[in-house]
Amino acid sequence: MTSSNAHLSDVASKTGYRARLPDDSGHIAWSEQDNATWQTLMQRQLGMIEGRVCQEYLDGLERLALPEDRVPQLADIDRVLKASTGWETAQVPALIPFDTFFALLASQRFPVATFIRTPEELDYLKEPDIFHEIFGHCPMLTNPAFAEFTATYGRLGLAASPKERIYLARLYWMTVEFGLVDTPAGRRIYGGGIISSPKETLHALSDAPVHVPFDPVEALRTPYRIDILQPLYYVLDDLKTLHDLSHKDIMSMVQQAMAQGLHEPLFEPAPKRAKA
């Protein structure tokens, strides 16, 4: 067991987590059900994303050439990411603390949770699983402009104070996770949190949610919940705007957002967790 695997097994045993444990070569032995879940998700999403996701995403998906009948091994993903933008994946057991998250992004490593959702949560689940990280995020990480924004974001987060990090999380949430973009072909999805959820892929472009033109300070002021279909999405005028943003003074925008206070949330507060 390498040190990181020992860490994984420690987390898995402590929280009874669903994470699959890699062997010393990093290979993960997925179960038949895991592979069947991946296959169902791939078939469902491949039939749904045409006309709904941006071209940059489709280009990345083609480059990744993901298997349709089984959960891919991360070494295969890393080969394509490395060749296109120098990124690679980092196996994590589940949601990780901000410190680790920002440190990974700053070093061009993307956290990939080593578990996959159960058949009951197929259309939507509240935590990021391996389908979310690979099918949702990795295609866009083959796009140099988008990859540069993500690495810059990680570096900013690493240097930020705990309060600034809470604001930065909103910017990530409203772009990398749940961002929309206007294109000559129409309004399209680029946020990985939408693309990995069959349910949210339909919801995001329906007339149910609010669509707001992207403004970084407004996004920094917008509270969100991680456990519901988003009631509001920010729309970029062009993906280039996100790339340009990584060359602007984002931390001064964080200060402006702090000074102006938060927007009223459009959602009900999360139900208090029943006392365990």
Ligand SMILES: C[C@H](O)[C@H](O)[C@H]1CNc2nc(N)[nH]c(=O)c2N1
């Ligand atoms: C900053 C971001 O919104 C979010 O809070 C972070 C925290 N930890 C994470 N951990 C994992 N595994 N994957 C993620 O996308 C994130 N996102």
Ligand SMILES: N[C@@H](Cc1ccccc1)C(=O)O
């Ligand atoms: N809701 C996403 C997973 C996700 C959870 C939390 C944050 C971002 C994405 C899905 O079902 O695929």
Ligand SMILES: [Fe+2]
């Ligand atoms: Fe994500």
